[in-house]
Amino acid sequence: MPTLVFDGIAYGMLLFILAVGLSVTLGLMNFINLAHGAFAMLGGYLTVAFTQRLGVPFVPAILLAFLATGLVGAVLERLLYRPMYQRSHLDQVLFSIGLVFMSVAATDWLVGSQQQNIHLPGWLQGRSEFGEGALGMGHYRLFIIAVCALLVLGLQAILSRTRFGARLRASVDDARVAAGLGIDVNRVFSLTFAVGSGLAGLGGALGAEVLGLDPSFPLKFLVYFLIVVAVGGTSSVTGPLLAALLLGLADVGGKYFIPKLGAFIVYALIIALLLWRPNGLFSRGGSGR
Template identity: 45%
Template sequence: MAAAAFIFLYGLSYGLVLCLVALGLVVTMGLMRVINLAHGAFAAFGGYLAITLIQRAGMPYALAVPLAVLAVAAFGVVAERLVYARLYSKSQLDQVLVTIGLNLVAVAVLSMLFGPNIVPLQLPDALRGNLDLGLRTFEVYRVFAGAVCVAVIAGLWWVFERTSTGARLRAAVDNRSMAQATGMNVPLLFSMTFALGCGLAALGGILAAPILPMEPMWPMKYLVLVLVVVALAGHGQLTASIAVAAIVGIVDTGGRYLFPQYGAFVIYLLLISLMIARPDGLLVDRAERA
């Protein structure tokens, strides 16, 4: 029971943080139809910037986190106008090659600025320590990170599924010329949506820092897991991403806990199996696919 509780609780908290990072890619790739394989770089920028503000500038955690998220989102607006806007009309291969190149540049810049080693994130005293849950103890920080992820994910779902903003974005993606003819400022809408995706990535990177420590190879190292969530969730499926990320987190945690020598391969076996059985997404209804 203690082992099962560990796998479930730690896997769920890990999956929620992973989901937050992945949702930024779901927004840019699933809704805007641009393949942004440099997404992990924005998450790493958020994590490193928060660490710098806390440990070098002396800012409190509660102030450093939103400032880092806003800074990365603003950087995302600049990057979207200068680079990504030129990729919207390009082929998927061009998008993959350019964004992978940007990821490699980000790795080199992070190595130059922060060195090759892991840089830890100092947590405030309120987020340290453990909670006694009976079967085992559980880190206070993971409860906090999970709660933040749930709140942000719920807000994002509401914006895209229950407001006119989500409807306008889908209309602009499906038929850009018609959307512009109705008076929509499509370039501004795309810039703001891309900034949102970058901000989500940054927040996910910050929350993940104590769980997936910051290192220069972070943008490449964890990109695969984010892509697993996006692939299994299906094209632009925000709600499905939550369930898929939880499953990925629990399976990955369970594999590493039960089979430490081979645990890293369990998640890839899951991906291969599910992509064969459900190529359009884990929770996509068969009737819907037909």
């Protein structure tokens, strides 16, 4: 049982890192970016390429994946995404789902449809058992939790302590007012988009071992990202974090206790949850109007 909770937390943490960028994008520009998972996939494949082709050690490789995906995000934001902010949600959905399909097909063409494996360094393999098997902690999952916890603390600190964080929060609250206060909302958004994409890439790099990595990744996990944002809301870091943890625990627990139904439990739970509170669990608006 404790093992289950541990695995669920690791999974939830991973989902948070993968989805937090999407939450900010949505909160900041009211932009529905269904292609967020494509950045995660890119991070995963880059890590595979760095470690296996170029012989880069694992930790520098995921850092490189973070930077490279962030860079790609910044470029795409400037070239493709920016004209889309003012468009209808339908246009945004068409645009970004199109991007997803292109990334899936292109990855399939470039590297093939087989699952990719990440070779973990020795110190991340194996697991420690405590209390006669009551709690088994995989070292890699422990590593994921540690990295994600650091990131959460870091993000929280950036948001609440720095000048950029204040600007970002002001822009999320009301972009028009923020622009009136002399904040360059466009630049805030570019930077946030790049960091959000980079985090997705990092999540993809970290998660390849746990979630699996093949060209259908952006489609397979799309609904999970959307759940984190829909349930967690876009007004804080803690909302999506709690939503992601909840989702991770529910998914791991559901698949363990009722393997026959698989992901069914999670979907049913989430739909019921959003029936109850259509604006998410942690939105400021309360139980909806």
